Amino acid sequence: MTGVHLTAPSVASTAPPTSRMAEPATGGRFGDHGGRFVPESLVAACAEVERTFREAWSDATFRQRLDRLRTVYAGRPTALTPAPNLSAELGLTVLLKREDLTHTGSHKINNVLGQALLAHRMGRTRLLAETGAGQHGVAAATAAALLGLDATVFMGERDMERQELNVFRMTMLGAQVIPVRSGSRTLKDACNEVLRHWVATVDDAYYCAGSVMGPHPYPWMVREFQRVIGEEARAQCAAELPAAVPTHVVACVGGGSNAAGTFAGFVDTDAQLVGVEAAGGAAMTDGAVGVVHGYRSRVLQDADGQVAEAHSIAPGLDYPGVGPEHAHLGDIRRARYVTVTDDEVVAALRRLARTEGILCALESAHAIAWVLRAAGTAELPSGSTVLITVSGRGDKDMPALMAAGR
Numbered sequence: 001m002t003g004v005h006l007t008a009p010s011v012a013s014t015a016p017p018t019s020r021m022a023e024p025a026t027g028g029r030f031g032d033h034g035g036r037f038v039p040e041s042l043v044a045a046c047a048e049v050e051r052t053f054r055e056a057w058s059d060a061t062f063r064q065r066l067d068r069l070r071t072v073y074a075g076r077p078t079a080l081t082p083a084p085n086l087s088a089e090l091g092l093t094v095l096l097k098r099e100d101l102t103h104t105g106s107h108k109i110n111n112v113l114g115q116a117l118l119a120h121r122m123g124r125t126r127l128l129a130e131t132g133a134g135q136h137g138v139a140a141a142t143a144a145a146l147l148g149l150d151a152t153v154f155m156g157e158r159d160m161e162r163q164e165l166n167v168f169r170m171t172m173l174g175a176q177v178i179p180v181r182s183g184s185r186t187l188k189d190a191c192n193e194v195l196r197h198w199v200a201t202v203d204d205a206y207y208c209a210g211s212v213m214g215p216h217p218y219p220w221m222v223r224e225f226q227r228v229i230g231e232e233a234r235a236q237c238a239a240e241l242p243a244a245v246p247t248h249v250v251a252c253v254g255g256g257s258n259a260a261g262t263f264a265g266f267v268d269t270d271a272q273l274v275g276v277e278a279a280g281g282a283a284m285t286d287g288a289v290g291v292v293h294g295y296r297s298r299v300l301q302d303a304d305g306q307v308a309e310a311h312s313i314a315p316g317l318d319y320p321g322v323g324p325e326h327a328h329l330g331d332i333r334r335a336r337y338v339t340v341t342d343d344e345v346v347a348a349l350r351r352l353a354r355t356e357g358i359l360c361a362l363e364s365a366h367a368i369a370w371v372l373r374a375a376g377t378a379e380l381p382s383g384s385t386v387l388i389t390v391s392g393r394g395d396k397d398m399p400a401l402m403a404a405g406r
């Protein structure tokens with residue numbers, strides 16, 4: 001569970017195209033990635049989550065409850081907003097999928113509502129979650145409050161110092177925040193600690209993963225809960241675009257949940273799928289295959305094969321791993337993964353704000369930044385139609401930008 005075990009480099013997958021973003025293969029495999037690398041005591045717990053999710057996902061009553069919460073609580077469907085000014089400047093047609101308009105201001109609500117309903121169905125009374133900057137912690141605390149569950153959030157001590165406001169938010173929502181003092185006292189250590197704690201509390205606690213990471217069934221299940229982004233966008237694009245489908249679909253990638261949910265709506269089309277990572281946290285570009293936090297994927301590692309820390313101006317992209325399905329989509333070349341720098345990101349945030357009046361999250365600005373750089377090149381020729389997922393709103397990032405004199 002701690003550390004990374006190096007494995008042989010991945011070989012090209014033989015998975016048939018029909019398996020793209022459908023169910024993973026036996027054991028939760030996406031090609032060579034995924035799986036369930038957990039201690040004996042968590043194998044049964046993960047199997048129970050998988051079994052319950054399978055039942056729930058084919059149960060019309062569960063789906064109706066989730067749909068209703070999405071509508072009356074989270075504010076779905078979110079808008080698809082054309083960006084006319086940016087489009088004219090870039091020679092593209094840019095459409096924005098507005099996850100920033102949801103309750104709590106990001107796509108994370110889609111995932112936590114699904115998982116909290118599942119915990120409820122399993123008769124669990126406590127949600128366990130890890131958090132880095134606190135965004136998933138706040139979302140989990142929100143869903144727990146709504147459904148009458150307790151929430152215990154594990155957060156690195158250093159992150160708690162850096163993100164005081166989100167610690168306070170979680171407390172206001174009734175969650176307990178547990179400081180993690182091991183390792184570098186950041187997100188990767190919190191991920192280890194929450195799984196360790198779950199071992200001891202499986203009877204009354206449910207582990208609520210924050211992205212398409214963790215042991216099977218989490219990467220698959222979280223993608224299914226985020227699929228709503230891509231499915232809504234697909235229908236909205238059909239109404240907005242003469243060709244019905246955009247030529248490019250772009251989303252930022254931390255763990256990869258907003259990108260996975262977005263891509264799921266377009267994987268069966270000709271659209272090019274582009275995931276944008278932070279240059280300082282690019283597991284797809286700079287990572288090596290390894291096992292971390294219960295799954296095999298690409299992971300940032302140091303020379304000794306230990307999990308390295310990611311560094312990004314966007315707190316939500318500071319994760320050293322990446323969802324196993326992204327590693328697979330990269331292997332089979334169905335999606336491509338690129339990086340942008342912190343400076344490009346700040347410039348992109350400002351550009352979107354000034355052209356369209358939308359202050360997006362620093363994470364989301366990664367997707368914008370790649371489009372700004374690639375527009376008019378062979379990667380993104382003039383006349384392209386581009387769907388960009390705006391994963392969250394930027395209010396949370398204003399204090400840091402202000403303090404940094406950006």
Ligand SMILES: *Cc1c(COP(=O)(O)O)cnc(C)c1O
Pocket residue numbers: 106107108135136210211212252253254255256257258259316317361363364391392393
């Ligand atoms: C957490 C977060 C991300 C990164 O998470 P993914 O799982 O990669 O989607 C991106 N954007 C926002 C606004 C976030 O809060």
